[in-house]
Amino acid sequence: MKIKKFVAGSMQEATKQIRHELGNDAVILNSKKIEKRKCFGLIKKQGVEVIAVLDQDFSDAKKPKQPKAALPEQSPLPVKSDQLDLANQVKELKELLEKRDHEQPVDVLPEPLKKADQLLAKQGVSPAIRTKALGRLISTSLRNGEEWTEEKALQRLTDALAELLPENLDEGLAIRSQYVVLFGSTGVGKTTTLAKLAASSVLEEQKRIAFITTDTYRIAAVDQLKTYAELLNAPLEVCYTKEEFKAAQQKFADFDHVFIDTAGRNFKDGQYVKELKDMIPFERRIQAFLVLSATSKYEDMKELIRQFSSIPIDQLIFTKVDETDSLGSVMNLLAESKIGLGYMTNGQNVPEDIRYLSNASFARLLTGC
Ligand SMILES: Nc1nc2c(ncn2[C@@H]2O[C@H](COP(=O)(O)OP(=O)(O)OP(=O)(O)O)[C@@H](O)[C@H]2O)c(=O)[nH]1
Ligand SMILES: [Mg+2]
Incomplete structure (x- = not known):
């Protein structure tokens, strides 16, 4: 965070200087009229002294979805008085957040921030992401x-968490390809x-589908x-080889969606990743979902994503959300892998126990906001 004092002949001039030195994201904390003296103090001139701040963490980060309060083009900057103390306090808090020992309770934080941090810690959100989220909360x-x-x-924490998630598709575009393939470890819930997905395509969108x-x-x-x-009254092809897979693709070329199931391994x-790639030609027309169980350990899920790095995964699906109370590992994984969240499933009932979650909805689920 940069805080700087500017002295200028007018507010307009000061605004220009601030924009030039700190950029459009700067915010004015305080301003007052002063008398400037020139020529060894012989000539008195009216002027302004302005304190402006630039929160670099915030401006360097990915642009938030909400439009930010940027500087207006020509009009004088909005003046926020009595905020210098707040700025100093914020600066100290951010330093504390970065230096804190994550194992210890953060007693130094104001109560609402402490509670926000504890809530994330309880969910299992990593210290790095907690620090980033609180930093954003403070900045906003x-x-x-x-x-x-x-x-x-x-509320701010929820917004901050949503902003830390990778770009996501709109709900209406969740299934956007003709071919949809699900893959993942044994028993995570791929077939279910x-x-x-197939049932909601047929029942809600009246699509013509095949398996x-x-x-x-x-x-x-x-x-x-x-x-x-x-x-669902839909045809099914069983494929043992890649030639059979190609033939099945051609056979179903006229269908709206073809849902492809794979073996859990x-x-x-x-070797199994290689076998999957040999069988399925991962290309643009095929929307690929890696299915993970929300009950799995974070490190195991992370390793799995690493194993699949040679396959273009479009989105992640987390199953068995009903079997866990903590979604922190899901948050960590999404934020770190940069792969967007697709669906979450919360039960064994077909077709109802599935939801497509936007980043904002997932963040709300995490904070209970
Ligand atoms: N509680 C809960 N159970 C689920 C969910 N999704 C699937 N299951 C159950 O998990 C078990 C395994 O589901 P499958 O769909 O057969 O899993 P799979 O990944 O296809 O398994 P393999 O093909 O053997 O690798 C079944 O008993 C499902 O009913 C879910 O969201 N919540
Ligand atoms: Mg299966």
Whole structure:
């Protein structure tokens, strides 16, 4: 954070200087009229002294979705009085946040911020993301000259978390490709989730759909999908080789959506990732979802994403959200992997237990706001 004093002949001139030195994101904290003396103090001239601040963390970060209060083009800057103390306090808080020992309670923070931090810690949000989120919360409060009430802090925290998530698709565009493939570890809920997606395509959007499965590994896998296909009156092709997969793609070329199921594997073994890539031609027309269980350990999920780095994953799906009370690892994973959130599933019922979540909705789920 940069705080600087500017002395100029007029407010307009000061604004120009501030814009030149600190840029358009600067905010005026205080201004007062002064007398400038020239020529060894012989000539007195009226002027202004302005204190401006630039919160670099905030302006360097990805632009928030909400339009920020940038400097107006020509008119004088909005003057926020009595904020110098606040700015200093904020500066100290940010330094404290960065230096704090994450294992210790943050007693030094004002109560609403302490509560916000504790809430995230309880959810399992990593110290790095907690610091970033609180930093943004503080910046926004400073920018808007807001009081730190608990309610406001929670609201700002929710906004900050949403801004830390990677870009996401609009709800209406959730399924945007003709081919949709789900892959992931054994038993995470791929087939059930695929059936939920297919069912809502048919029932809510009246789309013409088909299924392909490459899961010929488990005896019961084909039957499981067949049951859903029959219920939805949709054709199903079982593919053992990539040639058969190509043929099935061609066969279903006229369908609105083709939902592709794959075998659950221990993808920590790179060989299985290779097999998946050999079978499925991951290209633009294929929307690829990596399915993860929200009950899995963060480190394991992170490793899995690393294993899949050679596959263009469009979005992540988190299943079994109903089986956990903490979504911090999901937040950490999304923020760090930069892969957007697709769906979350919260039960075994097909088709109802699935939701497409925007970043804002996910952040609200995390903070309970
Ligand atoms: N509680 C809960 N259970 C779920 C959810 N999604 C799926 N399941 C259950 O998880 C189990 C495994 O689901 P499947 O869809 O067969 O998982 P899969 O990933 O296809 O499994 P494999 O093909 O064997 O790798 C089933 O009992 C599902 O009903 C969910 O959101 N919540
Ligand atoms: Mg399956």
